[in-house]
Amino acid sequence: MKKVGLKDIAEHVGVSIALVSYVLNGQAELKQVSKENAEKIKRAAEELNYRPNQIAKSLKMLKTNTIGLVVADINYRFSTGITRAVEAEAKKANYTVLFGSSNESEDTFEELVNALINRQVDGLILVPVENSQPQIKMLQKSGVPFVLLDRNFPEIQANHVTLNNHKAAYDATTYLIKQGHKRIAFFNYQTTFYHLQQRNQGYLDALKDNNIKFQEHWLQEVKSSDRAGDIKRGIGTILTHAKPCDAAFFATDTLAITGLKYLNKHNIKVPGQLSVLSFDESEAFELFYCPVTHLQQPLAEMGRAAVDTVVGLIDHNKINRQVSLESKLVKGKSCRE
Amino acid sequence: MKKVGLKDIAEHVGVSIALVSYVLNGQAELKQVSKENAEKIKRAAEELNYRPNQIAKSLKMLKTNTIGLVVADINYRFSTGITRAVEAEAKKANYTVLFGSSNESEDTFEELVNALINRQVDGLILVPVENSQPQIKMLQKSGVPFVLLDRNFPEIQANHVTLNNHKAAYDATTYLIKQGHKRIAFFNYQTTFYHLQQRNQGYLDALKDNNIKFQEHWLQEVKSSDRAGDIKRGIGTILTHAKPCDAAFFATDTLAITGLKYLNKHNIKVPGQLSVLSFDESEAFELFYCPVTHLQQPLAEMGRAAVDTVVGLIDHNKINRQVSLESKLVKGKSCRE
């Protein structure tokens, strides 16, 4: 079944291609097309089931009305939430989202970004992977409108939409202290990511501001290559210490899941023996025996802000927009009252 | 920063556009381009950081090397698994995946399919939503290569890649029977989806073949609009009956999660009081107190088969490929031994 183009409609009706284009683009009155022809053209388009070729249109217009989105890992709940929000918001602004998952790989990230640029996306929303600074700097030079989402690099002055990670961790830690916890452990990945380091800092600052003397072993840095092992040993350390911790704050949901699994296995009661607080929620929490207290990120807002920013860049070349959003502490029953 | 095109390279080197195109497409020897020019052109492309405009290329070639993928809901674990598999496989075949999520909405599904076609995807991989038969028939008429994934409509003769749902449910039910269960409940959505009905049938056939007389109330049909309520009542029914059920088989992971949550809340022991078996696995199972026995779908294979099929259709117009795959029963500890 051959594709129907403007030409086919034009021939069918017996007018020129231009006229057809005008009518189908709603410029009928502007270009003073006779009602008669306008009508015929619309009918023919309908009959022949005309579908505009966006590729041709994009080429001519030098605009694709497409935004590229690269998430870190499609398996993260964070990613699916963001994807949904971005798609919804982009649709409102009449953009389509071209989507890719870097799987936290530097190479895949670079490939994806290039593939998207080659496809002439009008702008990019990127959740950058570790060590992608050079790639980001290249992007800035190239002039493609883009915004970093969730993660940013303080040494690079780029537009970004992120959570106020410091405040989130600070507030959560403060909450634990107010609940009477004296020795709070913090589990985080061993990482160069600024947003994760900010969580460390928020935790530490909260301790300091509450006059709690931080103990080295409270901060457990987990290698992603041996998450289960490191967490197992970490929990062992904080619980078997002379003065065992009474709360564990996990810097990500994946860390929390692994931690809770271990606690489950060894029958360590939450919050009886150990209070648990997680950054982000996981579907897995649903079947834990008690609701897990966690920090909730405003995914919809993040998606909205990212789309707004990148569309602003595309349309008006607005520059320099750094958005910082607040998370919300969702109280479950995993922390001592 | 202006975009660099073939023209820019041509001017920079002082040759024609054609020559540049030949060289950058690896046709240097074929077209007998002088080594000198070839060298200069490559260097210039590098220096100017040339990125081919895929839009222009696609328009000229009438081929985008893009496959459209529409999943039912990006939040399903099934969808993310499929997406990953499809992306990986498509990449091997040198295709890019354009992706969308219908959120089980008929309208969104139609919009997405149209948007993808307008963007001239070479083929489509679709997880169709309920009642999308008309849309699928339209597609067949339009001649766009496509393959249905996971779900199909027996009344429509279309290419599809699905699980052998009947066999999967049949085998799982048989397993429960072999483990000594006498009264097995089956929870499924109230649906017109053929693949889900096949699960019912597999369950029923297994009972019959094992001479177990099916009781009406064992088959619990859950409305997706009130999943929690229906499941709550359903479990109530099967457990408070004069002859209570000793096993519950859930036709999807979402049903299983809701069921397990209820069992958790009411402290009904698995598998002590009730054995549980789920179709598909959920991340949520990770934190249930025992590993959940479940049917595992071969997502990677499904993705591979779908891409193979659609690429076959695109390249050789191979027609009529119906692939049926087998699931695997992963034994946990949620069924009585």
Next chain:
DNA sequence: ACGCTTGCTTTAATCGTTTAAAGTGATAAT
């Protein structure tokens, strides 16, 4: 001296749109 290769390069059409500019009758004004 004339055509014929050979080796390399350019010309120009094309893909399906958009859109400024020019074209075309008919009617009205001078």
Next chain:
DNA sequence: ATTATCACTTTAAACGATTAAAGCAAGCGT
């Protein structure tokens, strides 16, 4: 009778790539 205006419609040049086909020297054979 000439020109201007109006109400439409068509022409044709882009957009950035691909690729037949044609062009052009230089060298060779006769």
